[in-house]
Amino acid sequence: EAAVTQSPRNKVAVTGGKVTLSCNQTNNHNNMYWYRQDTGHGLRLIHYSYGAGSTEKGDIPDGYKASRPSQENFSLILELATPSQTSVYFCASGDARGQAPLFGEGTRLSVL
Amino acid sequence: QQKVQQSPESLIVPEGGMASLNCTSSDRNVDYFWWYRQHSGKSPKMLMSIFSNGEKEEGRFTVHLNKASLHTSLHIRDSQPSDSALYLCAATNYGNEKITFGAGTKLTIKP
Numbered sequence: 001e002a003a004v005t006q007s008p009r010n011k012v013a014v015t016g017g018k019v020t021l022s023c024n025q026t027n028n029h030n031n032m033y034w035y036r037q038d039t040g041h042g043l044r045l046i047h048y049s050y051g052a053g054s055t056e057k058g059d060i061p062d063g064y065k066a067s068r069p070s071q072e073n074f075s076l077i078l079e080l081a082t083p084s085q086t087s088v089y090f091c092a093s094g095d096a097r098g099q100a101p102l103f104g105e106g107t108r109l110s111v112l
Numbered sequence: 113q114q115k116v117q118q119s120p121e122s123l124i125v126p127e128g129g130m131a132s133l134n135c136t137s138s139d140r141n142v143d144y145f146w147w148y149r150q151h152s153g154k155s156p157k158m159l160m161s162i163f164s165n166g167e168k169e170e171g172r173f174t175v176h177l178n179k180a181s182l183h184t185s186l187h188i189r190d191s192q193p194s195d196s197a198l199y200l201c202a203a204t205n206y207g208n209e210k211i212t213f214g215a216g217t218k219l220t221i222k223p
Contacts, residue, residue: 031209042118042200042215043156050209058210059113090155094209100146100158100202101211 002027004104006091012110019078021107023091031094032074033101034058034066036087043090049074081111114139116203118214126222131188133217135201138182145184147175148200150216156200160186191221 004025013019025032030051035043035058045058047066055066063085065077074093078085088108092101115138125131135145144163148156162168162177162184174187188195201214 033211035213040215043202043213045210045212048210056210059212094211097204097209098144098161098163100148100161103155103157105155 002102004091004093004102006089006104006107008107009105010108012112013078013081014112015082017081019081019085019109019111021076021078021089021091021109023074023076023093023104024072025074025091025093025102026072027093027095027102028071029093029095029102030071031101032068033092033094034064034074034076035090035092036060037090037106038087046076046089083111085109086111114142114203114205114210114212116201116212116214118199118201118217120217121215122218122220124220124222125191127191127193129191129221131191131195131219131221133186133188133199133201133219134183135185135203135214136181136183137203137212139203139205140182141205141207142179142182142203143206144204145175145177146202147184147186148202148213150198150200152197159199188219191219193221193223195219196221 049068091104094101150156
């Protein structure tokens with residue numbers, strides 16, 4: 001069964017600290033995405049990837065880095081976390097054009 | 113960059129009624145549209161997809177697409193309380209895999 005798994009599910013971080021959010025997919029999909037969701041903004045694209053070794057900037061990449069070391073794994077890195085990055089983060093994977101991305105269960109991040 | 117606009121922001125419909133949600137892309141190169149449903153505290157789940165002009169029906173759900181006006185709409189008939197959720201419209205363009213979402217319509221079905 002297709003699956004996208006995010007870890008951790010909840011995270012509390014301190015301002016200025018480094019945070020890494022992880023995503024694993026067992027679907028053998030080429031494309032992976034990181035979105036954040038805030039009330040009133042829907043889902044906003046941070047970074048995406050076409051495959052292992054590739055990362056592309058989305059619409060709101062500032063303050064975030066991404067890493068795709070393998071087909072299965074895609075990480076989102078906050079080098080210096082700020083309170084404005086408090087949000088719910090969703091990872092998704094997709095393959096052929098026209099295929100709707102499949103989402104993970106989300107990570108709730110609070111930066112204090 | 114492509115923008116996806118959804119309307120209305122929120123909608124209250126009586127149980128058994130018809131809900132109509134709208135979505136428009138700002139980009140003439142829009143290729144695919146999807147509608148997702150997200151229940152409170154859950155992740156988005158794809159509900160309907162449409163790629164060609166016209167209409168597509170699946171049970172109580174109907175989606176329309178007019179590519180000339182870059183507009184899609186989702187209609188839910190015989191609405192049920194379980195349909196209460198955030199409905200998100202997503203679109204992608206020819207030539208890239210970037211998928212853009214709108215801000216969503218919060219639908220509430222009143223028993």
